[in-house]
Amino acid sequence: MDNIEKKCKSKGVKLTEQRKIIAKVMSKSRDHPDVDELYKRVSEIDSKISIATVYRTVKLFEESGILAKHDFKGGKARYEEISESHHDHLIDVNTGEIIEFVNEDIEKLQKTVADKLGYQLIDHKLELYGKKK
Amino acid sequence: MDNIEKKCKSKGVKLTEQRKIIAKVMSKSRDHPDVDELYKRVSEIDSKISIATVYRTVKLFEESGILAKHDFKGGKARYEEISESHHDHLIDVNTGEIIEFVNEDIEKLQKTVADKLGYQLIDHKLELYGKKK
DNA sequence: ATAATTGCAAATGCTTTGCTTGTGA
């Protein structure tokens, strides 16, 4: 049983055949696929799954705190499994490749900034766009 | 002549009656309107302007480096005039209100991060989502 | 003069939804 399946169990998300397949594909994905790409991968395992189910599942998993949704430039939402460790993203403007990184100093400064403005930080989004040197 | 009109002149962007109106409205906007809101404001000055023109103009201004486009959560793109001084945004999750802020330390760290990963920083997006304390 | 811009409506692309049939706990 893969990671996402386990999370579904622990969060009380009902598991169907389709959801298991989507869970498996996302669990082993090391990139950040959009729904089309995910649908393509899932279809190779079960060609009868509809894209509506993929959309519904991905939304369900997101609402359950299992997947993270990213709206990077490009119009299509991209997903990744939520991991214990928080990270941000650097997007290669030429290839679309995504590199994950962690920077504690930036994290702390964000909290400080929000605090100074009289806000409690709920969430944040940091994306760097760059090109290979 | 407002700020945006001046920028159009200096960048060689042709000015039409419609573009002048859109320029004026954006120039005096202190918030970050989406296209619908902008269209509404523009329509009060000239009710014959079509929303297609607003979309086209906003895109043209963005490509000319006159307006900045933001894809905050919520599905609709929001725009603001590009000012000399760079800033990031804190979005009030309850009201949708946007507070601008500047933090040089974060800026520097971003460059450092990209650099360490072997990238030249082209652009970045930092959004904080918070609620009033 | 004439290449570019507008307005309109139709088209697009991603995502959601209504409805009927199928299915997991």
Add this chain to the structure above:
DNA sequence: TCACAAGCAAAGCATTTGCAATTAT
């Protein structure tokens, strides 16, 4: 069993585009 999920196609929403008429330089 039976509330919930899947499949399909149609609908939604923000945004873009083709085309004929209009306009800025």
